[in-house]
Amino acid sequence: MKRYHxxxxxxxxNAHDSERIKxxxxxxxxxxxxxxxxxxxxxxxxCTIREKPDTRFAAHMGNAAKQKRERPGTVVAxxxxxxxxxxxxxxxxxxxxxxxxxxxxxxxxxxxxxxGGEGVARGAFGTGEERAFAAGLPAxxxxxxxxxxxxxxxxxxxxxxxxxxxxxxxxTSRRPGEVIAEVERLATEGVREVTLLGQNVNSxxxxxxxxxxxxxxAVDGVAGIERIRFTSPHPKDFxxxxxxxxxxxxxxxxxxxxxxxSGSSRVLKAMRRTYSRERYLRLVAELRASIPDxxxxxxxxxxxxxxxxxxxxxTLEVAEEVGFDGAFTFVYxxxxxxxxxxxxxxxxxxxxxxxxxxxxxxxxxxxxxxNAGRVGSVEEVLVEGPSRTEPELLRGRTRRNTTxxxxxxxxxxxxxxxxxxxxxxxxxxxxQLALAAA
Ligand code: 5AD
Ligand code: SF4
Numbered sequence: 001m002k003r004y005h006x007x008x009x010x011x012x013x014n015a016h017d018s019e020r021i022k023x024x025x026x027x028x029x030x031x032x033x034x035x036x037x038x039x040x041x042x043x044x045x046x047c048t049i050r051e052k053p054d055t056r057f058a059a060h061m062g063n064a065a066k067q068k069r070e071r072p073g074t075v076v077a078x079x080x081x082x083x084x085x086x087x088x089x090x091x092x093x094x095x096x097x098x099x100x101x102x103x104x105x106x107x108x109x110x111x112x113x114x115x116g117g118e119g120v121a122r123g124a125f126g127t128g129e130e131r132a133f134a135a136g137l138p139a140x141x142x143x144x145x146x147x148x149x150x151x152x153x154x155x156x157x158x159x160x161x162x163x164x165x166x167x168x169x170x171x172t173s174r175r176p177g178e179v180i181a182e183v184e185r186l187a188t189e190g191v192r193e194v195t196l197l198g199q200n201v202n203s204x205x206x207x208x209x210x211x212x213x214x215x216x217x218a219v220d221g222v223a224g225i226e227r228i229r230f231t232s233p234h235p236k237d238f239x240x241x242x243x244x245x246x247x248x249x250x251x252x253x254x255x256x257x258x259x260x261x262s263g264s265s266r267v268l269k270a271m272r273r274t275y276s277r278e279r280y281l282r283l284v285a286e287l288r289a290s291i292p293d294x295x296x297x298x299x300x301x302x303x304x305x306x307x308x309x310x311x312x313x314x315t316l317e318v319a320e321e322v323g324f325d326g327a328f329t330f331v332y333x334x335x336x337x338x339x340x341x342x343x344x345x346x347x348x349x350x351x352x353x354x355x356x357x358x359x360x361x362x363x364x365x366x367x368x369x370x371n372a373g374r375v376g377s378v379e380e381v382l383v384e385g386p387s388r389t390e391p392e393l394l395r396g397r398t399r400r401n402t403t404x405x406x407x408x409x410x411x412x413x414x415x416x417x418x419x420x421x422x423x424x425x426x427x428x429x430x431x432q433l434a435l436a437a438a
Contacts, residue, residue, distance in 0.1 A: 001029065001030065001031045002029070002030050002031075002040040002041065003030060003031050003032065003033035003038060003039050003040055003041070004022070004025045004030045004031075004032060004033060004039055004040070004041040004042075004043060005032070005033045005034075005035060005036045005038070005039035005041075005042055005043065006018050006021055006022055006025075006043040006044075006045060007036065007042075007043070007044050007045065007060060008045045009044070009045060009046050009047040009053045009056060009057060009080065009082075010045075010046070010047025010049060010053060010080065010081065011047065011049070011232075012148060012195065012197055012231055013103070013150070013197050013199065014045050014047060014080055014081075014103075015148065016134065016135075016148035016150055016197055017045060017079070017080070017103060017106060017134045018043075018045045019139045019140055019141055019142065019148065020106055020134040020135070020137040020138070020139055021043055021045060021079065021106060021109065022139075022140035023137055023138035023139040023140040024106070024107075024109055024110055024137050024138060025041065025043075025109075025110075026138070026140055027110075027138050028110050028113070028115045032140075036060075036063065036064065036067070037063075037067055039074070040073070040074060040075065041074075041075045041077060041113065042064045042067070042074060042075070042076045042077070043077045043078075043079065044057060044060055044061065044064070044076075044077075044078050044079070044080075045079050045080040046078060046079065046080035046081060046082035046083055047080060047081050047082060048080075048081045048082040048085045048086075048163055048167065048335070049081070049162075049163065049164065049333075049335075050330065050331075050333035050335075051333045052333070053082065054082055057078075057082055061076075061078075061094050061096065061097075064076045064096060065094075065096040068096055075098045075099065075113065075120055076096055076097055076098050076099075077097075077098060077099040077100070077101070077109065077112075077113065078090065078094070078097050078099070078100045078101075079100070079101045079102065079103070079106060079109070080102070080103060081102075081103060081163070081164070081167045081168070083100045083101065083102060083125075084102035084103060084104075084167045084168075085163060085166070085167050087100070087102065087125055090125075091123055098120050098122050098123075099112045099113060099120060099121065099122070099123075100123075100125045101125065102125075102131075102167075103131075103134070103153070103167075103168055104130070104131030104132060104153065104168075104169070105125075105130060105131070105132070106132075106134045106137060107132050107134070107136070107137060108130075131153065131154075131169060131172070133150060133153060133174055134150065135149070135150040135174060135178075135182065143384070143412070143413075144189075144190050144191070144412075144413060145190055145191055145192045145193065145382070145412065145413035146191065146192070146193045146194075146195070146382075146384075147186045147191045147193075147194050147195070148194075148195050148197050149179060149182055149183060149186070149194050149195065149196050149197065150174065150197050150198070151173065151174055151179055151196050151197060151198045151201060151204050151215065152171055152172060152173045152174065152198035152199070152200075152201065152203075152204050153168060153169070153171070153172055153198070153199070154168045154169040154170050154171040154172055154199060155168060155171055155199035155200050156170060156171045156200070156203070157200055157234060157236075157272075158272050158339075159261075159271055159272055159273060160270065160271055160272045160338060160339035160340040160343075161271060161301065161304060161332060161335070161338060161339075161340040162335070162338065163335040163337065163338055164199055166337055166338070168199055171198075171199070171200065171203065171207070172207060173198075173204050173205050173206070173207050173208045173210070174208075175208050176205070176208065176210045176214065176215055176218060179196075179215065179218075179219070180218050180219065180222065183219050183222045183225060184222050186225075187222050187223060187224035187225050188224070190413070191224070191225070192224065192225065192226045192227060192382065192413065192415070193225075193226065193227035193228075193229065193382060194219065194225055194227075194228055194229070195228075195229040195230065195231060196215070196219070196228065196229070196230040196231075197230075197231060198230075198232075199232070200232070200233070200234045200237065201230045201231060201232060201233050202230070202233040202234065202237040202238055202242055203234065203237040211241065212230075212237070212242055212245075213239075213241035213242045213244065213245040214245075216228065216230075216242070216245040216246065216249050216252055217245055217248070217249060219249075219251070220245075220249035220250065220251045220252060225251055226251055226415065227251055227253050227382065227399065228249065228251045228252045228253065229253050229255065229401070231257050232257055232259060232299075233256065233257065233258065233259075234259070235258055235259070235260075235273075235275050235279070235280055235283055236273070236274045236275055238256075238258070238283055238287075240286075243286055243287055243290050243291070244290065246287075246290070246291055247290040247291050253399045253400070253401065254291055254292075254293050254294050254295060254399050254400055255294070255295040255296075255297070255399065255400050255401045256287060256294060256295075256296055256297075257296075257297045257298065257299075258280075258283070258284070258287075258296055258297070258298055259298055259299040260280060260298045260299065260300055260315075260318060260319075260322075261273055261299060261300060261301050262300070262301065262304060262307070262311065262314075262315050263277055263311075263314040263315035263316070263317060263318030263319065264277065264307070264310075264311035264312075264314040264315060265277045265278070265314075266311060267304050267306070267307050267311045267315075268280075270304065270305070270306060270340075270343070271301075271304060271340070272339075277314065277318060280318070281318070281321065281322070284296065284322050293400070294400075295325040295326075295370075295400035295401060295402070296322060296323075296324050296325055297324055297325055297326040297327060297328075297401070298322075298324050298326075298327045298328070299327070299328045299329075299330065300315060300319070300327055300328070300329050300330070300359060300363075301330045301331075301332050302315070302329070302330070302331060302332065302352060302355040302356050302359055303331050303332040303347040303351065303352035303355060303356075304332045304340065304347070305332070305340055305343035305344070305345050305346050305347065306343065306344075306345040306347075307332075307347055307355075312355050312358075312359075315359065316358065316359065316362050319359070319362050319363060319366060320362060320366060323366055323369075323370060324363065324366060324367065324370075325367055325370045325371070325400065325401075325402070326363075326367050326402075326426065327363040327367070329356055329359050329360055329363060330356075331352045331353070331356050332347065332352065334346065364425040365425075367425040367426065368423070368424060368425035371402065371423035371424065371425065371426075371427075371428060372423045374402070374420050374423060374428055375420050375421065375422060375423055375428075376420065377419075377420050378417050378418065378419050378420070378433060379398040379399075379400075379402075379404060379417070379418050379420055379428070379430075380398065380399055380415055380416075380417060381396035381397065381398055381404050381406065381415070381416050381417070381418045382396050382397055382413075382414075382415055383395075383396040383408075383410045383411065383412050383413065383414045383415075383416060384396050384397065384412055385412050387405040389405070390405065392407075393405045393406060393407055393429075394406055394407070394408050394410060394432075396416070396418075398428070402426075402427065402428055403426065403427045403428070404418055404420070404427065404428045404429065404430065405427060405428075405429045406418045406429060406430045406431055406432055407430075407431045407432065408431065408432025408434075409432070410432060416432050416433070416434075417432070417433035417434075418430045418431065418432055418433065419431055419432075419433055
């Protein structure tokens, strides 16, 4: 049996897409190889949000090329956002690529790999117009009890730093009936937690006569689904009805990932985020007033063109004031073709490095304080498997999305109560309650 290996770069949407790529390849009769060097079909599902994933792809491609020389007949397929962004040049840049596809053309992969007996269609690449939801394809899910659910594709925002709208195109929502049918099917298969995915997930629905708040209510109504998560929302589309739906729907978790990007209204304006520092803080206050015990996480960029020391200090202030439970922090990375890449006053690497270090220090201290506040509490944990660091412990996540390492005897997919005894900036630790009491 021929074997495939998929490497995933980038965001949860790519993780979702990779499960579909695997499902499709398995339907074609391929099995999964434990590593890239044992695969007959190598798939790289790429990202191009910053320069770093581009570089990581180049390194992986180097290995794949070497493997092809050693084992002629190995097929290299490259998908995802880097492939889409470089569609005109990909085969020239990387002559070892056999087949390329974008986030919207995954369904063609089978035909291009020669499943119809035609042989590999070298150099194939679908046109930008024929986008389709990967959600329609079979899935090979990593976990029996958790699933990604794609609700929309593309993004209509114009954030000046971001390459995604150019790569993933205009926003298109899936029909609510289709999403709900998928969630119902997942529930019958044993899924307890779904994560709704969209590049701008809470602007869902306008093009299909629905709304994100309605969708949350509908998913909440599916029996068996005990946890609903969603990512990534845009603060500008976090309207009252979405906050109310979060508060009213029992299965919607007490967690919002709310990308701040900058705490300076001046920088936010240049980023075209369409909210100010004050409006962001107001939204946080409204969320916290409606959803007790809400966890807030965020994305922050430092070193955006023209960002001054004062702008940066405002970001530090907002990070302190909000008290994020966690944050992904990024150094601004110019992406060719975006508005910000052409802006004057690019910030030097030295200043960017200094700022990211200071930001990370604040983010970690605040997150450690927030987690320390959970010590002594009892948390509902969805068990995911053995702990990554200490195999005799179990690992799972709270509704607030914090990882917990704990002693216990539960199976993956079970919901258990864990008494929290200690905390770091990113994890909690404790003991499963029944055991603690015994
Ligand atoms: N440089 C650095 N970070 C970026 N992000 C998006 N584009 C860039 C860029 N050009 C960050 C944003 C976004 C997250 C997914 O990646 O913070 O929310
Ligand atoms: Fe990377 Fe953005 Fe594409 Fe996700 S949507 S894979 S983060 S470029």
